[in-house]
Structure formats: C-alpha cells, structure tokens
Amino acid sequence: MRATAPRTQHGFTLVELLVALGVMALIAMLGWRALDGMARTQEVVQRHTDAALALQAGLGQWGADLDAMASVPHTVPIDWDGRALRITRRSSAVPDTGLVVAAWTRRGVGGSGEWLRWQSPPLTTRGAWQQAWQQAAAWAQNPGDAERGAEVPVLPLDDWQVFYFRGNAWTNPQSSAGTDAGADASAAPNASATAPEGVRLVLVLPPGQAATGRIVRDWAQQGSNPNKPS
Template identity: 30%
Template sequence: MGRALRRAPRRGSAGFTLIEVIVALVLMGVMTVMAWRAVSALTGSREHNEAAMDRAETLQTLMRQWELDLREVQDSTLVPALSFDGATLRLTRRRETGLQLISWQLREGRLSRWESTPATGREALQEAWFRSQQLSAEELRALPGLNGIAGWQMYFFRGNGWSNAQSSDDVAQSPSGSASDATGQRAAQRRLVPTGVRMRLQFADDSGYRGELIREVPVESTGS
C-alpha cells in the first residue's frame, strides 16, 4: 500500500488586515478629538467662571470702598465736601490724622479712585484738591479701579428729593449776605452737603457685566 500523505493543518491568521488597522486608527482619532474637545470645554468653562468671579469681587470691593468714603464725609468749609462735575466725584473724608481728599474719576471707560495723604492744614487740603484735577491718564490706570464702564450719572438727595448732582440745588445764601470776604476769595454762597448720593453705572457691552448698577448711600456729614 502506498503511504498516505497527511495534509498539514492550516494556521489561523495571526495579525490584522490593513483595513482593520485603518479603522482602528480612525476610531482612536475620533475619540482623541472628542476627548480634547471635552477637556477644552471644561477648561474654558472654568476660566470663564473664574473671570466672572474676579470681576464680581472687584466690583464688590470698589462698591464697599465707595460706601465707606461717602459714610465718612466731613465738611472742611475750605473746599467742597462733596462735588460732581460729570466726570469726577470729589469728597473730603475724615481720618484720624486729618482730612483726606478722595477723587473718583471716570476716564476712557475706567472708573478709578485716587486719595491724598491726610491733610492737617488749609494749604495742604487745597493743594490736594488741585492735585486731584491734574491726574494723568497713566496715573489713573495705575490706581485701583474698574474697567468696562460706558458712563455714569450722579444724583444728590437734597431737601425732600433726588436731583441731578450738577444742578445748582446744593447752594444756599450765606447768613451774612456779603459778596465775599476781605480777600475776595470766599463767595456769598456756600454749598450744602447732600444727605444721600445715588450712583448709576452703565456697563459696556464687552465688560462682562450686564445692564447697569444703581447704588444709594446715605451721607452723614460732620463739620471740621
């Protein structure tokens, strides 16, 4: 009998075909892109929330300072205790070592706060008043402040109601009725310190804030 020939068994495939490799790579690429987008969205959301919290904290800090300044107004009779010219609100604030001139100024979309060193004499206080009118844009940008302000209005509570802070309702005739003092420097009118201040802030569209902010603060002025 002839020897029977035995056929060797066929081996199974030990690798991947080219199509399988391409499909796997495509799936891995899609999953990587989806994962990257998810991480990017999460990071962007976190950064957005942190930025919003920083803006809110900055606004709250400035408003607390605003209220503190107005609650400590003191009339020196040398310069206006509280005045507003449309761009700048100036006030004199009592401190332990003297009177301090505070200036809140809106310029180039930024609300900035400047303060002088406490003054103990007439000349020092008047010098601080003039200094507050000479602040440059560079100086204001270096001061504590808030960006993204489109505009603001100020109202004073005088008598029995609110009126525009730039109106003439805050003046009253002096009892003497004289036109000036011996040096011709003191007017026959004196400004009355309002008993309240209302501020309206309008935010720019790209500021991160919405609408406008209205804040009312009572003023309890004392004489020097």
C-alpha cells in the same frame, strides 16, 4: 491514525489596523474637544468672577468713601463738577493720620471707558487740603504723571451719573438746588459746604461683563431716610 492538519493563525489585516487607528484617533479628538471646551468654560467663568469681584470692590470702596466723609470747617465735604466726584474723608489708616481727598472719574482708555479712583496723601493743614482738592480736579481733567501714579483702575464703564438727595428729592448736583456756595474752596475759603442727605450713583456697564447695563447705587447719611423713587 488520521493526521491533523496544522491550525493556521490569522493576524490583523491592514484594513482592520487602519479602522482601529481611525477609531482611536476619533476618540482622542473627541476627548481633546471635551477638554478644550472645559478649559474655555473655566476661562469664561473666571473672567466673569473677576469682573463681579471688581464691581463689588469698586462699589464697596465708593460706599466706604462716602461713609468716611468729613464735614470740617473751611473745607468742602463733597463736590461733583460733571466729570469727577471729590470727597473729603477721614483716613482709613490706623491710627488716624488725618484727612484725605478721594476722587472718582470716568476716562476714555483705548477706545473704551474706565472708572478710576484717586486719593491724596494724608492731609494735616488747610493749605494741604486745598492743594489736594485742586489736584483732584486737575487729575480728572488732564492728569500728569504724578496724578496718574495715585490712580487705581476700578472697572470698565460706558457712562455714569451722580445725583444728590436734597429738599426731599433727587436733583442734579450742579443745579441751583444742589449747589453750595462753598463748593469752590478757593473762591470761598471761609465757607463750609453742607453734605447732601444722600448720593445716587448710576453706572452704565459695557456688554460682555459679569454685570451689564444700568446699575443704581444709593447712599444715605446715617440717620437720614431719603425717599428713593422706584
């Protein structure tokens, strides 16, 4: 009989092992980059979603303040002094707890601007209203700790403007056509200012947000129909 030579079994060489390890490392690196890219994309989407929700909530609160504006004798329903917009409005509490003063302003924070809202406690007397009205103006000018404790940051903001609709036109609230004799309650305590037919809000949002550039939001009193220019 013819003898059969023993079969030699070959294993992986060192070069083959190094190649296999290199391929596995490459696959792992590509997989990590894909996961990292997905995580970064998700983070960006979440930031834009949060910014969009903040903008929506801010504009919603702005509209709610104007919708609840109250024209009460010997008070001022709304006033814009170039820095802050102050609004005398009905309380949103249930049951109704009286009037409150709400105010909006833009303030520089850490080298950038921020849109802020302030609100007083419920007011039941004319003296309490007048004090809150003046406190809202002080908050926009030089807020102390007490005033800052009642403010709420809304969103980053580069600039903003406010216009009133009166006399069939949008005008600067500080111009002679848009100024009421009763705008200063301390100077004219027995006067009652008249709210404008409409209020135009112009926001300039900084780059890098969900929405950037110029945003215009018009509000009109119920029953009025201001002719809004395009």
